[in-house]
Amino acid sequence: MGKESNTIIGILAGTVIGATLGILFAPDKGIITRQKIADEAQLQKDRLAHTATDLKDRVTSTVVNHKDTFDNQLETIVSDVSYKADDVISTLEKKLAILKAKNKNLQKTS
Template sequence: MSDSSNTILGILAGTALGATLGILFAPDKGSSTRRKLVEQSNALAEDVANSTAQLKEQVVDTFSSSKDNLEDKMESLVSSASYKTEDVITALESKLKELKAKNRKLQRS
């Protein structure tokens, strides 16, 4: 997990804990306190959902970028291998031509 994700989770946890403690120690009726707790829980759940969505987006972007980089590198590697293969084939054809010429000379002798 990245530092920014840990920071976000720490802030959310601190906010939730502070809000909960503030509500619990505030002099108010039980029904009002329960209502506030539910509201705070819903707000926290929404914050967590938003943070999770942001984290998911970051992960997807990172993997997408990595995938694109890997595809580019693979394409470059295949292209490079293709050129090297052409060079090897050309060298082998040249060598074969030389061997055929030598073979013709040996057959004439």
Template sequence: MSNNTNTALGILAGTAIGATLGILFAPDKGSVTRRKISEKATETTDAIGAKAMEVKEAIVSSAQDHKASMDERISELVEDGSYKAEDLITALETKLEVLKKKNKNLRSA
């Protein structure tokens, strides 16, 4: 995870903990305190869920970008290898012709 994501999650967790402690030490009736805690828990759960979706989307996007880049690089390597193979075949054919001529000259002599 990136530093920004870690920082955001830390701030979110700190806020949730601070809000919960503030509610617990507030001079309210038990039922009011429980309702506030329930509301804060729901808010925090929603915020964490939203942040998790955001992180997931960033990871998926990054993976897709890397896959596209990798596919392009592989295509370039295959194409480059194809040209090199063609050059090698041409060079070998030329050498083979030279060897055939030498062999023919040796047989003639």
């Protein structure tokens, strides 16, 4: 997004500079030229505010989407780990039962 915002700022700056130079070299009276400059400055200010709002909304949307994706992935990982832990516990319980049986047999023979 850095390149995109730099491009937008460059375009806006070029537009403002071009419009200002065009107005300054126009054959109008000073008061009319100043009014045109003020109007163009207000227009560019409004465009910049709109662009900034749009950029903020897109960044917010992207962050929310990535957060949701991360939350889903984390939930999947926790669920997978839980199932694997259950498998490990089951295997250990079976091994323990086998060892108890072997120990019981060893105690009988001793």
